[in-house]
Amino acid sequence: MDHPVRVRFAPSPTGSIHIGSARTALFNWLFARHYGGRFILRIEDTDQNRFVQGSLEQIIDGLRWLGLDWDEGPEVGGEYGPYIQSARTELYREWANWLVDQDRAYRCYCTRERLKSLSDSQDTQGYDRHCRYLTAEDHARKQADGESYVIRFKMPLEGTTTVHDVIRGDITVENSGLTDLVLMKADGFPTYHLANVVDDHFMEISHILRGEEWIPTAPVHKQLYDAFGWEMPIIAHLPVILNPNGKGKLSKRTVSFTQDGRKVLVLLHEFRQAGYLPEALINFLTNIGWSFGDDREIFTITESAERFDLSRINPAGGRFPMEKLGWLNGVYLRQKSLEEMVSYLRTALEGAGYQDLDEEMLQHIAPLIQTRVQCYEDVVARAGFFFMEVVPVTPETLIQDNMTAEMTDRALVATVETLENLPEFETQSLEEALRSLAEALGLKTKQLFGVLRVALTGQTVAPPLFETMAILGRQTTLKRLQAAQQTLSKPQVES
C-alpha cells in the first residue's frame, strides 16, 4: 500500500451504538492494528435534529468497554482535528462554494413542498434538476430576494461510474440514475455526503470499511472525489447483519426472540447490561462476516488482529446468531476466576433488586453456578433463591413421581429430624446421611432429593443439592423444609 493505513469509525450521535456499528468499528480497528495503522474516531453530527444528548459519551464509553482504543479523535486529539464535524462547518462551506465556482455545483431554491410533490407525482426519480438550469439573472434575483437555498452537486448526465470494492469487485452504475444530491443544507450544515468526503480526504483516510447499506452512495462519492480532483480511499463494504427471525436489517424496531425465548438484543449497552462480556462480544462479532480460520471459534482480539485481512470477509449478509453468543459468553464465563465470578454474580443479583448480599455466601455460590449460566438473567434464575426470604413451593411441584402427599410429608419430617441431629452440616456428611435416609424411607434418591430440591429452592432445576444445603446453612435449610411441609399439610389457598 502506498499510503499509511488510516481508517475511521464515524458514528452519528443519535443514541447508543447499534451492535452492527460496533462490528464495523471492530473491523476497522482490527484492520488498523493488523497493518500498524491508525484508527480514528470521528463524530458525524451534521444533523442537528437527530442529535441525542449524551450520545457522544455513550459512544466513547461503549468503545472503551469493548476494548477498542482510537489513535485520533475526541478525548485523544490528533493532528487532523477537530474530529467532530459540527466544528468543521467552515471547511465544508468552503469546498461546497469551490464546487459552485467550478460549475460543478449549483444553488437550488426549491421549497420542500415542491420537492415533496415531486416525489409524490413522479415514480421516485429524484430531484428534477429544476434549479440546475436557472439563468444567471434568475440566480441574481433570488439571491437579492434572500431566498433560502441548498447547494446541489451537478451529477454528470451521461456515462457510468465504477467504484472498486475490495471485497465485491467493481460496482458500476449509470450516471443517469444518480441525482443531484444536496451538499449543503439550508441551515448551513453539510450533508453526510459532503462532510464525509471532505473529512476522509483531509484526514488522509486510506481505507473505508463500512456497512453494505452504504453501497449506493459509493458511486456518488466517487463523483465528488473526481470533481474535487482528490483520490478516493480504497473502499470495502461489510455484509449487513440481518434480523434472526422476521425480515430486514437487525433493528431496534423489530424485536425478535431466540428459540429458547431469549430476546435478541440490538444496542451495545443492552448486551452490556444483560451480562455479556466484552471479550465474548468481540469474539462473537469477529465471527460474523469474517472467520479466524483453522476451524477455531474462540480467540482473542489480539490473535484476530494478527491475521485479520479483507480477503476473508464474506460478502453475503447474514442473520444475527444470538444463540451462539449465549454459548460463547458461557465459555468465557467458565474461564473466570472466583473473584471475577463473585463480582459477576453480585452485579447480576443487585441488578435484579437483591440487596445486602453476603460476600462469603457469594463465594460459595459462584463455583456452583459457573457452568450453568450464560448471562445475568441466568444468574438470577439459578441463584436468586439463595437470597429469598420465602421460596415459592406448591404441593404440585413438591410431590415427586410415584409419591403421595403423605409420603412427601413423611420424607420432609424425617429429613428435618435427620438434619437437626447431624453433627456436621457439610456437603459430604449431608449426602451420606440423606442417601441412607432415602433407603430407610424406601424412596429412590431421585424422589427424596427431588422433594428437598423443590422445598429448598422453589424450583425443579437448581444447583447441586448438598452444596446448596451447606451454603444455606442448617437454620435456613430447616426453616425451608418446615415451610414446605406446612404447605403440604394445609389445604391449598391462594398465594
Added chain:
RNA sequence: GCCCCCAUCGUCUAGAGGACCAGGACGUGGCCCUUUCAAGGCUAAGACAGGAGUUCGAAUCUCCUUGGGGGCACCA
C-alpha cells in the same frame, strides 16, 4: 417502480477448478457421567437454490431464472 448487492447444513461459516460421496461451530437428537439442570466426553441427522453453459473435471468460472437483502431525504 427504479438502481445496486448477495446466494454452502435450521443458523454463523470453511472452501479461491481436481486434495469434498463438502470441514468446523451453535442449535437439535441419542449415549456416557449423574440427585435435577448444566459442564464434560462420545455419537447421529443436517447444505453446495434451480437451469443452461465453459472444462477431461465445477460448490468454486460465465449467463439466465428464482430467492433474499440493501438503497432511492435539506437522515446518516
